[in-house]
Amino acid sequence: MNVIETSGLGKRYHQTWALRECTLAIPAGHVAALVGPNGAGKTTLLNLAVGLATPTAGVVTVLGGLPAGSPAALDGIAFVAQDAPLYKNLSVADMLHLTGNLNRRFDHGYAQERLADLGIPLKRKAGKLSGGQQAQLALTLALGRRPRLLVLDEPLANLDPLARHDFMAMVLAAAAEDGMSVVLSSHVLTELERVADYLILVSGGRVQVADEVDGLLARHRVLTGPAAEADRIAQRLSVVHARRAEAQAHLLVRTSGPADPVPPGWEAHRVSVEELVLAYLREPGAAALPGPARTQQAQPTEVSR
Amino acid sequence: MPPEGQRGPGSPIEFRLDAASGVPTYLQLVQQVEHALRLGYLKPGDQLPKVRDVVASLAINPNTVLKAYRELETKGLAAGRPGQGTFIEATLSQVALPELATLHRSLLGWLASADVAGLDEDGIVALFSSALRDFFDRRGGHRDSRGGASAGTEGVA
Numbered sequence: 485m486n487v488i489e490t491s492g493l494g495k496r497y498h499q500t501w502a503l504r505e506c507t508l509a510i511p512a513g514h515v516a517a518l519v520g521p522n523g524a525g526k527t528t529l530l531n532l533a534v535g536l537a538t539p540t541a542g543v544v545t546v547l548g549g550l551p552a553g554s555p556a557a558l559d560g561i562a563f564v565a566q567d568a569p570l571y572k573n574l575s576v577a578d579m580l581h582l583t584g585n586l587n588r589r590f591d592h593g594y595a596q597e598r599l600a601d602l603g604i605p606l607k608r609k610a611g612k613l614s615g616g617q618q619a620q621l622a623l624t625l626a627l628g629r630r631p632r633l634l635v636l637d638e639p640l641a642n643l644d645p646l647a648r649h650d651f652m653a654m655v656l657a658a659a660a661e662d663g664m665s666v667v668l669s670s671h672v673l674t675e676l677e678r679v680a681d682y683l684i685l686v687s688g689g690r691v692q693v694a695d696e697v698d699g700l701l702a703r704h705r706v707l708t709g710p711a712a713e714a715d716r717i718a719q720r721l722s723v724v725h726a727r728r729a730e731a732q733a734h735l736l737v738r739t740s741g742p743a744d745p746v747p748p749g750w751e752a753h754r755v756s757v758e759e760l761v762l763a764y765l766r767e768p769g770a771a772a773l774p775g776p777a778r779t780q781q782a783q784p785t786e787v788s789r
Numbered sequence: 790m791p792p793e794g795q796r797g798p799g800s801p802i803e804f805r806l807d808a809a810s811g812v813p814t815y816l817q818l819v820q821q822v823e824h825a826l827r828l829g830y831l832k833p834g835d836q837l838p839k840v841r842d843v844v845a846s847l848a849i850n851p852n853t854v855l856k857a858y859r860e861l862e863t864k865g866l867a868a869g870r871p872g873q874g875t876f877i878e879a880t881l882s883q884v885a886l887p888e889l890a891t892l893h894r895s896l897l898g899w900l901a902s903a904d905v906a907g908l909d910e911d912g913i914v915a916l917f918s919s920a921l922r923d924f925f926d927r928r929g930g931h932r933d934s935r936g937g938a939s940a941g942t943e944g945v946a
Binding site: 513649650652653654657659661674675677678679680681701754756 | 806808811813814840841844845846847848849850851852853854
């Protein structure tokens with residue numbers, strides 16, 4: 485099952501396309517990271533998936549084919565928007581009450597237990613909580629709906645390192661316990677390697693990479709060797725990004741797997757998620773598609789226009 | 790505050806991550822279990838930390854922990870018990886603790902003489918690794934019979 489599936493999805497605000505020709509499928513059972521520069525279309529894509537915006541072009545379905553924004557889809561998805569919006573003048577208890585009444589399903593026992601674990605007092609006004617606690621309250625309200633898919637837009641942006649750790653720990657523990665899928669957008673690259681096992685890279689409103697992290701790392705490597713031979717290598721291997729000095733060159737290449745032979749005289753190194761993401765972001769023309777099997781239609785062949 | 794370091798009875802060990810090591814996270818977990826087995830922190834019948842607890846304390850992807858535990862099962866070191874968790878099945882510490890302590894002491898003696906001879910830490914590591922390689926090459930076989938990192942490509946028919 486795919487938790488989010490899009491085909492030719494586009495969104496235009498006035499004259500500007502925030503997202504265009506976006507075709508991807510995110511399979512269930514993953515913590516998927518949506519990565520890209522500011523203005524790449526990440527928030528737009530998430531808003532379309534959770535039903536907060538309607539597409540200008542194309543289709544988006546969730547949780548195995550449910551139309552985004554339909555009542556059935558809304559029941560299965562919880563969304564925490566950027567900056568964890570809360571009613572600052574309501575107490576924590578009132579926020580629980582409100583969320584319970586606004587949703588068809590809400591597990592009060594679960595939510596209260598979480599808040600007790602976190603040491604968040606029920607009587608305190610939401611606006612008086614620390615930034616980390618506000619994020620945890622917003623997350624608790626989302627998890628209290630016991631969603632099958634949790635969508636988080638830049639959840640870590642304004643949190644200090646300890647709050648970031650505790651927030652992600654709570655998300656991942658919920659995923660481990662209930663088999664909940666997670667899709668989150670972020671540009672905190674260093675934390676992604678540990679957290680995400682599926683990567684979607686969006687830039688300029690288009691999808692550049694969409695695949696499982698393990699597979700991506702296994703199929704990319706950095707080759708270091710004499711700059712004079714770099715061009716010859718580039719003819720045989722698919723180079724995503726090259727860094728050259730006078731004598732030495734580093735080529736981030738896509739291979740068919742770890743068993744691919746290393747050219748004589750060159751050294752091969754493992755790539756990190758961060759290195760991989762940066763290489764693709766520097767080369768908007770490069771793409772590592774397709775992702776997983778798609779149910780709606782054939783896979784896109786090219787990302788170039 | 791979330792439970793950290795006070796998880797009650799359960800596993801005798803706790804994982805930590807070294808972000809700077811460059812070793813994939815799942816492999817770090819596998820290596821830490823092997824290390825704990827060699828040093829006697831873990832013995833057959835002991836429970837490994839529950840997936841949820843590892844995830845909650847390290848903030849890592851649950852699939853990473855599952856992958857590490859699968860790898861340990863494949864190596865025959867651990868086995869999952871449905872509804873309970875993953876438990877140690879075999880042991881790696883071929884040497885009893887007192888003997889380990891003796892070996893440790895004689896190694897310290899060797900290190901002291903290397904230090905006197907003027908070798909720095911990197912030099913000692915390089916010398917030790919090369920001697921280790923020679924030793925196992927001469928014995929003709931793997932450094933690790935369980936299929937971990939093999940000593941080298943030569944000598945393995």
